[in-house]
């Protein structure tokens with residue numbers, strides 16, 4: 001294992017001074033990986049006036065926080081971020097660079113990897129070392145039936161984007177990180193397309209990743225009218241609605257509700273999956289849930305292998321009386 005192998009870098013995304021959880025989740029994983037090999041963890045923080053976030057990154061596991069502040073780095077823009085990160089990586093040559101598989105990460109990581117001439121594994125769900133000291137990057141692939149384990153032995157850094165929620169954040173209260181200010185030169189304000197206006201939509205309900213109860217529906221629900229039963233059950237349980245891909249493709253619910261490899265990774269205390277077959281693409285996003293209840297009319301449905309409670313039944317026979325009972329108990 002050469003010396004560089006010990007340096008793991010984590011891009012810690014922020015927007016408007018709000019840190020994305022995935023950065024802290026990745027720092028925690030990076031800390032565990034680094035500790036296994038006596039390595040170091042660095043957080044990369046880009047923005048303008050964001051220095052107050054550095055304590056959280058040090059407390060999240062970073063030995064060093066590289067802080068690049070410049071008015072041109074707020075709001076996020078692809079070209080300035082790529083240029084600054086490329087310069088930092090080229091100067092310090094870390095062995096590993098991790099990013100969240102967020103909208104920002106999936107745009108930034110491939111462009112950066114191409115500029116650095118290295119590989120990138122996208123949407124990873126796990127990371128570990130192999131015996132040669134290479135980072136193994138675990139990705140569900142090819143229709144969901146295969147878990148691919150990818151290594152990048154010949155190029156550096158070894159780059160991966162990781163699904164938000166796939167790792168658990170930890171705090172290390174006694175840790176003090178070193179802050180290294182990065183000279184952003186030339187200034188980034190005039191670099192690349194300018195942002196003219198930002199419109200922010202306020203979510204109408206609790207974000208899926210933060211919900212303690214999720215009621216998720218699949219293709220088996222069959223119609224937008226029946227989808228109303230999923231929404232009603234979620235409402236009565238104080239939870240959020242989740243979905244597999246087909247209900248999103250059909251327009252029964254919005255894209256942000258999708259759970260799985262190309263959607264969100266969730267860990268609610270209670271996950272109720274209804275009319276869902278249990279293809280790996282979906283399961284990788286929900287199998288860390290506390291208690292999994294599945295309703296499926298097929299006794300051989302794959303989802304049952306991941307479930308704590310299974311109900312082999314047509315959901316039409318379960319949901320209307322269940323909803324009526326909950327309404328009665330809640331006096332509705």
Ligand SMILES: Cc1cc2nc3c(=O)[nH]c(=O)nc-3n(C[C@H](O)[C@H](O)[C@H](O)COP(=O)(O)OP(=O)(O)OC[C@H]3O[C@@H](n4cnc5c(N)ncnc54)[C@H](O)[C@@H]3O)c2cc1C
Nearest residue numbers: 218219220244245260261262263275277281282296297315
């Ligand atoms: C690259 C790639 C990425 C993908 N990413 C995702 C992802 O992130 N998330 C995701 O979910 N999918 C994803 N998919 C799609 C995924 O492969 C599956 O097609 C999808 O998850 C299947 O959804 P489903 O279980 O709702 O539908 P189906 O597999 O069609 O299952 C429907 C189930 O409903 C049951 N059913 C039918 N009628 C009833 C009834 N009346 N009562 C009870 N049960 C009933 C059936 O027995 C069946 O098990 C991806 C695919 C690809 C190729």
